[in-house]
Amino acid sequence: MKRMGMIFRAKANKALDRAEDPRETLDYSYQKQLELLQKVRRGVADVATSRKRLELQLNQLQGQSTKLEDQGRKALALGREDLAREALSRRAALQQQVTDLETQHQTLQGEEEKLTLAAQRLQAKVDAFRTKKETIKATYTAAQAQTRIGEAFSGISEEMGDVGMAIQRAEDKTAQLQARAGALDELMASGALDDPSGMAKDDLAAELDRISGGSDVELELQRMKAELAGGAPQQAIESGEKKQEQEQPRHNLDK
Numbered sequence: 001m002k003r004m005g006m007i008f009r010a011k012a013n014k015a016l017d018r019a020e021d022p023r024e025t026l027d028y029s030y031q032k033q034l035e036l037l038q039k040v041r042r043g044v045a046d047v048a049t050s051r052k053r054l055e056l057q058l059n060q061l062q063g064q065s066t067k068l069e070d071q072g073r074k075a076l077a078l079g080r081e082d083l084a085r086e087a088l089s090r091r092a093a094l095q096q097q098v099t100d101l102e103t104q105h106q107t108l109q110g111e112e113e114k115l116t117l118a119a120q121r122l123q124a125k126v127d128a129f130r131t132k133k134e135t136i137k138a139t140y141t142a143a144q145a146q147t148r149i150g151e152a153f154s155g156i157s158e159e160m161g162d163v164g165m166a167i168q169r170a171e172d173k174t175a176q177l178q179a180r181a182g183a184l185d186e187l188m189a190s191g192a193l194d195d196p197s198g199m200a201k202d203d204l205a206a207e208l209d210r211i212s213g214g215s216d217v218e219l220e221l222q223r224m225k226a227e228l229a230g231g232a233p234q235q236a237i238e239s240g241e242k243k244q245e246q247e248q249p250r251h252n253l254d255k
Contacts, residue, residue, distance in 0.1 A: 022140055026133040033126045040122055044115040051108040058101045065094045 072087030 023137045026136060030126070030130055030133050033122075033129060037119065037122050037126055040115065040119045044112060044119055047108055047112040047115055051105060051112055054101050054105045054108060058098060058105065061094050061098045061101065065091050065098065068094065 068087045068091035072084040072091065075081075075083035075087060
């Protein structure tokens with residue numbers, strides 16, 4: 001069970017790592033810091049409000065103390081020592097309250113100064129974090145873009161490698177077919193391969209056909225000349241045949 005739990009946590013951590021975007025995490029952290037800074041500022045404002053309230057109470061008590069002092073002085077001037085004593089007693093009680101409020105005022109003022117200084121420091125930290133956050137986000141975005149460009153170039157390189165191999169195979173096949181066609185042409189020309197159609201002839205047979213065809217034409221020409229001249233066509237034909245027999249050995253010897 002422990003092993004299964006560890007495997008599950010490892011896979012969950014890997015999945016979260018793939019899903020996590022550092023830019024979103026930085027923005028969320030910055031937002032939380034702004035919320036804390038806002039709370040500190042509200043605390044400073046609350047302390048300042050309490051201090052101001054104490055100042056108003058002090059002003060009121062000090063005004064009452066001054067009024068009682070004047071009343072006691074007037075009563076003593078009129079010979080009413082009892083009234084003067086009562087006024088001074090009340091003034092002494094108010095003076096004790098004034099002293100207590102002044103102590104509280106000083107305490108609140110010290111707390112306000114501390115909170116104000118803490119708010120200023122926190123503000124500086126938040127500003128520094130914001131600058132660093134934007135720098136990290138820009139760097140991360142640039143690195144991500146470079147990675148995508150590199151992956152694209154890698155894919156293009158692999159694709160071009162496959163294309164190059166295909167081109168090489170095509171060139172090899174083309175060269176092989178050209179060589180085979182040339183070899184077949186040479187074999188057909190030399191007569192090493194028989195033509196199943198019976199149309200192909202070697203050089204000697206072609207030459208004999210040419211001579212035979214030429215002789216037939218000569219004989220026909222001699223016969224037509226004899227008919228036009230009014231002579232015996234048979235004699236012209238025989239003379240043409242004799243001429244052909246005399247030229248044929250000579251042609252073979254020349255060849």
